Each structure stands twice: as structure tokens, then as C-alpha cells.
Amino acid sequence: MIKLLDKPLKAFIIYSFVVLLCSIPVYFLMVDWIWVHEVKAHNQIVAESTKKHLIDLRMDDRQVGESVALWNKLQPDTKLQQVPSIRPDSTYDIYRKNKYIPIKGYDRFQGLVTYFAINGKPYSLTIESNLEESYETIAGITAITIGFFIILLLGFIKLNKRISARLWRPFYQTLEKIKAFDLNMQHQISFEPSGIIEFDEMNTSISNLVASNVAVYRHQKEFVENAAHELQTPLAIVQSKLDVLFQNQEITNEQAILIEKIQNGLSRVSRINKNLLLLAKIENQQFLEKEQIDIGEALDEVHSLLSDFEEEATLHLEVGAKVVVDANKMLVETMLTNLLMNAIRHSAHPAEIRISLFNNCLTVTNPGTAGLNSEKLFKRFSSVSKLTPGSGLGLSIVREICVRYHWNVSYVYLNQLHTFTVDFGSLSVNS
Amino acid sequence: MKILIIEDEVELASSMVTYLSSQHYLCELATDYPQALEKISNYQYDCILLDLMLPGGNGMSILKLLKAQNKEDGVIIISAKNSLEDKVSGLQIGADDYLAKPFHLPELAARIYSILRRKNFTNSNVIAQNELKIDVLSKSVTVNGIAVMLTKKELDLLLFFVGNRNRVISKSALAEHISGDLADMLDNHDFIYAHIKNLKKKLLEAGCGNYLKTLYGNGYKWEV
Structure with missing residues (x-):
């Protein structure tokens, strides 16, 4: 995966590299042509002025002979000599080994051979000018081009960084907010105007999307809470009628058993309803009061409450270092009770249940015959055992409480033991 | 012993009346807010069973009124809401007990009994x-x-x-x-x-x- 802005950057870099690469021969040809052109013109000027001055001197043949010899001695880059006939001017481009400083290797020369007549005798004048060697020109241009390419590259990267930091800041801010958004928290997302049409449009769309989601979610949760509330009264009516019916002197044994069965079913409905209500309330951000709770002490309390079930299960409680959390007392008690009751309910009796509190982790272990589906386990109404049907909400409530306080609850099945672990994390105070 | 049942759900109220009457309590019934107000201002009860959600008004204000008049009546709040806030504020205002719906009638009777004992035999x-x-x-x-x-x-x-x-x-x-x-x-x-x-x-x-x-x-x- 690459960042959005790195994509055009890559393209820009490749494009500028190609352009600069192509520019090397172009620059070379241009520079070389200018060189040659200028040196040719220079040779021409020198030749013309030399010819003119020589003719203007009006020397006789002997003087000419001496002057030519002297000239050739003093001016090594030119050559004046008598020739059989006058021909048209010619130029040449030649590499010659440096005679005086051999270390310099080959030198490049641009030459001009021109013909003229002194006192009617034909002479040739050769003028040579030292010229920059082609490979040196190419090397120079390449070096400069590479230098510029590096400057461009650094510039692109730097600019890209600055642009992405500035231009894309609203985008990243939005992204951060969306990442931090939790539907459960029921907070609306608010974006600051970025001044950029696209971003503002995106933010508005996201805000609308979130707002409608939050509203739908809230309605759903309120519906659950209201439905559970509304059910309480009819349940109370049925319950009270059963209690009244039970007082009837004339009921038979069979009828009494029937009433008890109805009673049990009704208890279950009430229980589901109560738990549903509790779950909805936790989700609806109720139970906000917090206090410092010593988990070890809370465990002791729940343990003593559960003493009625000693025949069914033996609870072994091991508490290490003190774990203190800042949470709602009722919720913590509910969580502990649900975890322990869950272990008692789903064990073959008599069961050995181990509860330990070490390293900020609470583990509850009970024997079992087969592992449970840990993905479905914490979901509502995913009652995994048909033998001991519960409300199907106990573990959902545990998870919901853990979610609220950012504790981590997990389940593993190992060595025929169900193990539930609540990790209180580093948020809890250790002393 | 006189008990006032303030409850808009007639069927529930009638069950309470049946059960409690057989315990030799004298029960009266108010099914809405004005009726409840009238009864509590005209008569004295040993215990009042108060539903918080009433047609015509909130049960909590009846409780406040009772306490403002320094009435000695014991009060048990009976609520479908089972909310901690209601429970806490109800008990703070001066209710003697709080019972969430649905409940067993014997539970209600036991609580009434306990409140009446407490009121009548303080020492x-x-x-x-x-x-x-x-x-x-x-x-x-x-x-x-x-x-x-x-x-x-x-x-x-x-x-x-x-x-x-x-x-x-x-x-x-x-x-x-x-x-x-x-x-x-x-x-x-x-x-x-x-x-x-x-x-x-x-x-x-x-x-x-x-x-x-x-x-x-x-x-x-x-x-x-």
C-alpha cells in the first residue's frame, strides 16, 4: 500500500528523470554547435585580418620569404606557406596529441585553411583554435543534469511532504475522528470547516451518515429498553395472579405442580426481561457513578452470596496482589456474579471451580466436556447449552460491562477446562 | 391496618387487594393521580403502595407531598422501571422500601409487614x-x-x-x-x-x- 500523494510523486520523478535524460544530448549538440560556430567565425576573422595586413605591408618577395619563416616560428597555431595554386577555403575538426604537456592527452582543434596571393604568388594560411573536447562537454552536461535531477528530487519529496501535511490535514483529521468514532458512545462527530470544497462535502456526508446511524442505533436501544419496561407490568400481573391462585384452598396436587411449572416459565421470562433491560441500560450509558472497588473484596462478597450452591460446586478462591478498579459497584458485582453463576450452571455437579486474581487478571475455570464457540459465546441469546438454558444474556452483560471499562474478556477451552479471563489492564491501580 | 394501593394497572391492583385482604389488611385503591391525591389528603394510612408512573402525574410528587405534610404513612414504591436513580431518590425523599415489578405477592406482604412492625414498635x-x-x-x-x-x-x-x-x-x-x-x-x-x-x-x-x-x-x- 502506498500513500495517495506518493503516487503522483513517483510519476513526477520518472517524468523529470526522462526529460532531463533526453536533455543531455540536446544540450551537448547545442553547446557543441555554438562552440564550433563561434570558433569558425573566430578563425575566419583572424584569417581575414592576417591576410589583409600581410597584403597591406607591400613587401617584396625576399621580405615575404623572411616574414613567412618568422611568422611560422612565432605563431605555432597558424601556418603560412606557399602553395602551387589557390583553392577554395576549407575547415577541419581534429584530435591531436598534446606535444608539450603529454599528460593532457588529446586536444581538439578546429582549423581553417584559406588561400590568398601575395605579389601574385599563392599562399595558404592555416589557423587552428583549441576547442573543448566533446567527451568533456558531455561529462560536464551530464554532471550538471544529475545535479539538477537530485535537486528536483529533493524538492519534490520536500514539497510533497509539505503539501500532504497541509493540504491533506483536513482529510487526516476526518480520518482520525472516524477511527475514534464508537457507535456505542452515542457521540456525534463534528468536523471543523476546512475551506476546501471536497473535504467539506465529504465531512458533511460523513456527519449525516453518522447522525442517522446514531439515531437508528439509539432508537433501537431505546426500543429495547422501552419494550422491556412495558413488559414488566403485564409480567407483574401474571405473577400476582399466580400467587393469588396458589392460595386457593381447592387446588389439587396436579394443579399445584402446573402452577409451579408456569411459575418457572414466568421466572425465566422475567429474568430475560430483567437482563435485557440491564443490558439496554448499560448500553444506554446508565450506571455512570463510579467508585474505587477492590476486586478481591467484591469476589469475597459474591462468593459468600453463592454459598447456597456449595453442594453443586466448590469454589476455590485465590487472590494475589490487590486489584482496585474505578467502576460502578453494581456493574462489577453483576459481572462477577454472572461469571461465577455461569461457571456453576454449566458444570457437571459437583464441580470444582477455580477463581484466581493475579497480574490484574481474573480467571474463572470450570470443568467441561467440550469447548464452546468463543465467537458466539458473548452474543445475545446464543445459549450454547440446551441442558441448562439460561437467559442467554449473562455473558453479553459481562462483555458489555468489560467494553464499558475497556477491560478485555476472553474465553479458552483447554485440558477439558472452560476458562474465562477478564484482563483489567494497566488502568487499574496496583498496590 | 389500612393500606392504600396507588396503581393504575387494575388487574395488578386487584391481585394485591385479594392477597393483602386475606392477611386482614384493609385495602383501598387509587388508580390515578388525582384520586391518589384526594385519598392521601383525606385519610390516614398505615402503608401506601405507590406506583411511580401514574396517569395524570408522577408518583414521586405524591411522595414529596406526603413527606411535606409530615405524614407517618409507610411508603413502598412499586415501579416497573427498576432504575437505581429512582430507587435512590425515592428512598432519599422518604420512601421506606422499593420493589421492582414483577414481584411476588408474598414478597410484598413481607415488606409491608416489616414496615408496619418498624413503624408501630420502634423500640x-x-x-x-x-x-x-x-x-x-x-x-x-x-x-x-x-x-x-x-x-x-x-x-x-x-x-x-x-x-x-x-x-x-x-x-x-x-x-x-x-x-x-x-x-x-x-x-x-x-x-x-x-x-x-x-x-x-x-x-x-x-x-x-x-x-x-x-x-x-x-x-x-x-x-x-
């Missing part, structure tokens, strides 16, 4: 029944003057039975009373047997009459 709250004496304040039980050692739960059960004398109480009502929400989580209420068996044994051994009867195999009755 020496001793329930006496023939040879049996229960001192509610010091939580001690004597049979013919000899102390009987009961566990907290056994005492709890005994008071529950006495508060529902001559009524048939189902096992689930007992389980819920003893274990509260924990009973909710168990389909098996057998643990109640053990407590009742122990209570019965201790009382009989101390020479107490056999008042606690088992009916239909799964109901209990404190017969006097």
Missing part, C-alpha cells in the same frame, strides 16, 4: 407467637425463653413466613426472597429445601410447634 420490635419470640432488632429467636441459633438466611425465611402467615408461598418466591437476583439465574431452586429443612429442624428441636407446613410438594405455609 422493642418483638414478634411473639405462642412459644416463639422473634426480636427483629437484635435478630434473636427464642422458643419458651431458650435461644435458638439461626443463620441469617434462616431468620430471613422465618420472618418471611411470619409476614405471610396462613398463605401458601411458592418455592420461587422464597428463592427470590433469599437470593435476590441470584435466584433469577438458576432454574433449580432446590437450595431452598436445605434452608427450610434446617429452620424446621432447629425450631422443632427447641420445642416449637410445627407451624411450617409443606403443601403440594413445592409450596410452604406458616400455619397459625
Whole structure:
């Protein structure tokens, strides 16, 4: 995966590299042509002025002979000599080994051979000018081009960084907010105007999307809470009628058993309803009061409450270092009770249940015959055992409480033991 | 003993009236807010059962009114909301107890009994029944003057039975009373047997009459 802005950057870099690469021969040809052109013109000027001055001197043949010899001695880059006939001017481009400083290797020369007549005798004048060697020109241009390419590259990267930091800041801010958004928290997302049409449009769309989601979610949760509330009264009516019916002197044994069965079913409905209500309330951000709770002490309390079930299960409680959390007392008690009751309910009796509190982790272990589906386990109404049907909400409530306080609850099945672990994390105070 | 039931759900109210009347309580019924206001300002009650959600007004303001008038009536809030805030604020304003719907009628009766005892016998709250004496304040039980050692739960059960004398109480009502929400989580209420068996044994051994009867195999009755 690459960042959005790195994509055009890559393209820009490749494009500028190609352009600069192509520019090397172009620059070379241009520079070389200018060189040659200028040196040719220079040779021409020198030749013309030399010819003119020589003719203007009006020397006789002997003087000419001496002057030519002297000239050739003093001016090594030119050559004046008598020739059989006058021909048209010619130029040449030649590499010659440096005679005086051999270390310099080959030198490049641009030459001009021109013909003229002194006192009617034909002479040739050769003028040579030292010229920059082609490979040196190419090397120079390449070096400069590479230098510029590096400057461009650094510039692109730097600019890209600055642009992405500035231009894309609203985008990243939005992204951060969306990442931090939790539907459960029921907070609306608010974006600051970025001044950029696209971003503002995106933010508005996201805000609308979130707002409608939050509203739908809230309605759903309120519906659950209201439905559970509304059910309480009819349940109370049925319950009270059963209690009244039970007082009837004339009921038979069979009828009494029937009433008890109805009673049990009704208890279950009430229980589901109560738990549903509790779950909805936790989700609806109720139970906000917090206090410092010593988990070890809370465990002791729940343990003593559960003493009625000693025949069914033996609870072994091991508490290490003190774990203190800042949470709602009722919720913590509910969580502990649900975890322990869950272990008692789903064990073959008599069961050995181990509860330990070490390293900020609470583990509850009970024997079992087969592992449970840990993905479905914490979901509502995913009652995994048909033998001991519960409300199907106990573990959902545990998870919901853990979610609220950012504790981590997990389940593993190992060595025929169900193990539930609540990790209180580093948020809890250790002393 | 006069009890005012403020409850808009007529069927629920009528069950309460039936159950409580058989306990020799005199019950009156108010099904909406104005009716409730009229009754509490005109008459004196020993105990008021107050539903918080009433047509025409909030039960909480009735409670405030009662307390503002310095009425001595005991008040039990009966609410479908089962919300902690309501419970806390209700008790703070001056309600004596809070009961969430749905509830067992024996539970209601036991709580009314307890409040009436507390109101009428502030200094020496001793329930006496023939040879049996229960001192509610010091939580001690004597049979013919000899102390009987009961566990907290056994005492709890005994008071529950006495508060529902001559009524048939189902096992689930007992389980819920003893274990509260924990009973909710168990389909098996057998643990109640053990407590009742122990209570019965201790009382009989101390020479107490056999008042606690088992009916239909799964109901209990404190017969006097």
C-alpha cells in the first residue's frame, strides 16, 4: 500500500528523470554547435585580418620569404606557406596529441585553411583554435543534469511532504475522528470547516451518515429498553395472579405442580426481561457513578452470596496482589456474579471451580466436556447449552460491562477446562 | 391496618387487594393521580403502595407531598422501571422500601409487614407467637425463653413466613426472597429445601410447634 500523494510523486520523478535524460544530448549538440560556430567565425576573422595586413605591408618577395619563416616560428597555431595554386577555403575538426604537456592527452582543434596571393604568388594560411573536447562537454552536461535531477528530487519529496501535511490535514483529521468514532458512545462527530470544497462535502456526508446511524442505533436501544419496561407490568400481573391462585384452598396436587411449572416459565421470562433491560441500560450509558472497588473484596462478597450452591460446586478462591478498579459497584458485582453463576450452571455437579486474581487478571475455570464457540459465546441469546438454558444474556452483560471499562474478556477451552479471563489492564491501580 | 394501593394497572391492583385482604389488611385503591391525591389528603394510612408512573402525574410528587405534610404513612414504591436513580431518590425523599415489578405477592406482604412492625414498635420490635419470640432488632429467636441459633438466611425465611402467615408461598418466591437476583439465574431452586429443612429442624428441636407446613410438594405455609 502506498500513500495517495506518493503516487503522483513517483510519476513526477520518472517524468523529470526522462526529460532531463533526453536533455543531455540536446544540450551537448547545442553547446557543441555554438562552440564550433563561434570558433569558425573566430578563425575566419583572424584569417581575414592576417591576410589583409600581410597584403597591406607591400613587401617584396625576399621580405615575404623572411616574414613567412618568422611568422611560422612565432605563431605555432597558424601556418603560412606557399602553395602551387589557390583553392577554395576549407575547415577541419581534429584530435591531436598534446606535444608539450603529454599528460593532457588529446586536444581538439578546429582549423581553417584559406588561400590568398601575395605579389601574385599563392599562399595558404592555416589557423587552428583549441576547442573543448566533446567527451568533456558531455561529462560536464551530464554532471550538471544529475545535479539538477537530485535537486528536483529533493524538492519534490520536500514539497510533497509539505503539501500532504497541509493540504491533506483536513482529510487526516476526518480520518482520525472516524477511527475514534464508537457507535456505542452515542457521540456525534463534528468536523471543523476546512475551506476546501471536497473535504467539506465529504465531512458533511460523513456527519449525516453518522447522525442517522446514531439515531437508528439509539432508537433501537431505546426500543429495547422501552419494550422491556412495558413488559414488566403485564409480567407483574401474571405473577400476582399466580400467587393469588396458589392460595386457593381447592387446588389439587396436579394443579399445584402446573402452577409451579408456569411459575418457572414466568421466572425465566422475567429474568430475560430483567437482563435485557440491564443490558439496554448499560448500553444506554446508565450506571455512570463510579467508585474505587477492590476486586478481591467484591469476589469475597459474591462468593459468600453463592454459598447456597456449595453442594453443586466448590469454589476455590485465590487472590494475589490487590486489584482496585474505578467502576460502578453494581456493574462489577453483576459481572462477577454472572461469571461465577455461569461457571456453576454449566458444570457437571459437583464441580470444582477455580477463581484466581493475579497480574490484574481474573480467571474463572470450570470443568467441561467440550469447548464452546468463543465467537458466539458473548452474543445475545446464543445459549450454547440446551441442558441448562439460561437467559442467554449473562455473558453479553459481562462483555458489555468489560467494553464499558475497556477491560478485555476472553474465553479458552483447554485440558477439558472452560476458562474465562477478564484482563483489567494497566488502568487499574496496583498496590 | 389500612393500606392504600396507588396503581393504575387494575388487574395488578386487584391481585394485591385479594392477597393483602386475606392477611386482614384493609385495602383501598387509587388508580390515578388525582384520586391518589384526594385519598392521601383525606385519610390516614398505615402503608401506601405507590406506583411511580401514574396517569395524570408522577408518583414521586405524591411522595414529596406526603413527606411535606409530615405524614407517618409507610411508603413502598412499586415501579416497573427498576432504575437505581429512582430507587435512590425515592428512598432519599422518604420512601421506606422499593420493589421492582414483577414481584411476588408474598414478597410484598413481607415488606409491608416489616414496615408496619418498624413503624408501630420502634423500640422493642418483638414478634411473639405462642412459644416463639422473634426480636427483629437484635435478630434473636427464642422458643419458651431458650435461644435458638439461626443463620441469617434462616431468620430471613422465618420472618418471611411470619409476614405471610396462613398463605401458601411458592418455592420461587422464597428463592427470590433469599437470593435476590441470584435466584433469577438458576432454574433449580432446590437450595431452598436445605434452608427450610434446617429452620424446621432447629425450631422443632427447641420445642416449637410445627407451624411450617409443606403443601403440594413445592409450596410452604406458616400455619397459625
